[in-house]
Structures are given as C-alpha cells and as structure tokens.
Ligand SMILES: Nc1ncnc2c1ncn2[C@@H]1O[C@H](COP(=O)(O)OP(=O)(O)OP(=O)(O)O)[C@@H](O)[C@H]1O
C-alpha cells in the first residue's frame with residue numbers, strides 16, 4: 717500500500733440484513749487494532765452504525781451525511797465526528813434525513829451520484845481507511861458510495877437460502893458505476909453467519925464462487941455476541957477478545973491488509 721493513500725471501501729448489498737453494518741463496525745475496530753486511522757461514513761437512513769458507535773443519537777446531529785451530500789458548500793468539517801464509542805474510529809453520522817436525500821440530489825445536484833466522492837476529497841491522506849455503510853437498496857445513496865470507493869465488499873448471508881437473491885443485479889450495478897468510477901474493484905465477497913458443517917452454507921459458498929467469485933478466505937460465524945455488542949455500543953474486542961467471532965473479524969482485517977499491500 718502506498719503511504720498516505722486513503723483506501724475507500726464501500727460495503728454494499730441491497731439485500732437487507734445480510735451483515736453490511738456489522739461488517740463495517742467490526743472491521744473498523746480491527747483496522748484500528750492494526751494501527752490504521754479509520755473513518756466510517758453512515759449512508760443508511762436506519763443509521764445503525766451511528767446508533768452503535770456514535771456518542772450521540774443521530775437525531776441530535778445537525779450535520780449528517782444527508783446534509784453533507786445535499787449542501788452545495790462542503791460541510792465536511794462540521795460533519796466529521798472524531799469522538800465515538802470506538803477509540804480511533806471517526807464517524808460521519810447517518811440519519812433519517814437520508815430518506816429525502818435521493819430526491820434532493822436528483823432535483824438539485826448536477827452529478828447526483830458523485831456528491832460523496834467530491835465531498836470526501838479533502839480527507840485524502842488523512843485516514844488510512846474510509847468505510848462506507850450502504851442502505852439496503854441500489855439507488856442513489858449506494859451509487860454515491862460506489863462512485864467514491866476504491867473497493868467494494870459484498871457480504872452474503874450464508875445461512876440463508878435467499879442469500880444470493882439479487883446478487884447479479886448488484887454485480888450489474890457495479891459494472892454501470894465503472895463508467896463514472898473506473899477504479900472500483902471488488903475486494904471480496906464475505907460469507908456471513910457461515911457454518912461449514914451446514915449444507916445450506918456449503919451450497920451458498922459454492923454458488924457464490926460460481927456467480928460472483930472472489931470469496932474472502934475468512935468467513936464470519938454466527939454469534940449472539942454481535943447483537944450484544946450493538947446493544948452495549950461496544951466492539952467485539954471489548955465483549956470477548958478471544959471469541960471466534962472477534963477473531964474472524966481480526967482475520968478479515970489482516971486478509972484485507974495483505975490483499976491491499978500485494
Ligand atoms: N455473524 C452474525 N451472527 C449473528 N447475528 C448477526 C451476525 N451478523 C449480523 N447479525 C445480526 O443480523 C442482523 C442484520 O445484520 P446487519 O445489521 O449487519 O445487516 P445489514 O446488511 O446492515 O442490514 P440492513 O440491510 O438493514 O442495513 C442484525 O441484527 C445483526 O446483529
């Protein structure tokens with residue numbers, strides 16, 4: 717990895733509840749453990765990342781990613797919050813206002829899909845990683861994340877027979893984004909709630925290999941510690957440093973660092 721290069725990674729899949737937010741939150745914590753400077757941009761109106769790592773409730777924040785995207789002036793300095801529940805992880809909050817953002821961008825922005833890319837530019841070189849949590853849709857908010865990103869991670873819910881539903885639409889969408897962001901690459905597909913002993917997981921793993929490919933060697937197991945961490949607003953490192961689930965996110969961070977350095 718070049719020094720001072722900021723790697724922007726979008727975590728995207730329009731399938732709801734497949735593990736996007738969980739991946740963003742715990743990957744961020746592990747990258748900090750590896751000595752990296754990390755910012756999370758919450759682009760989801762559900763604001764789940766913000767509810768987990770934010771010190772304040774998203775409704776109390778006046779400049780969130782919604783205002784960052786829709787104001788002509790770059791409000792980055794006001795949007796950036798360095799103090800979060802996760803030491804070393806900065807946050808641009810998401811909020812319910814993001815629900816109106818897509819219509820506002822369509823109406824007022826000359827480049828509705830490229831506002832985030834432009835607004836994050838002053839941060840290049842300041843963070844090692846910017847992780848973007850996408851909403852469960854393929855509309856303008858997700859396009860903004862993909863247009864700004866160097867890489868995309870696609871989490872796939874391995875324990876569900878519907879885990880791959882719609883994934884070809886996502887791949888087609890990524891191809892379309894290449895027209896405005898030719899550097900975007902698939903960093904990997906990540907199997908979530910994966911259990912090698914279960915047939916459904918093995919089937920989804922084979923099917924993911926055949927349809928998308930580029931599976932991370934790391935897989936993420938099922939663990940109630942994930943919900944516990946969200947409720948307690950802590951990282952898995954705080955909850956149980958030696959647990960299988962924590963070690964899997966640590967392994968994921970290391971796999972990513974090795975991939976980006978090679
Ligand atoms: N490895 C795991 N083990 C157990 N539960 C998990 C795991 N990963 C995620 N979950 C739980 O599954 C639910 C969905 O996860 P998450 O919120 O990360 O998905 P998402 O893709 O961000 O959802 P959305 O599309 O709504 O934004 C959450 O309740 C989360 O706590």
Ligand SMILES: [Mg+2]
Nearest residue numbers: 736737760764
């Ligand atoms: Mg989410």
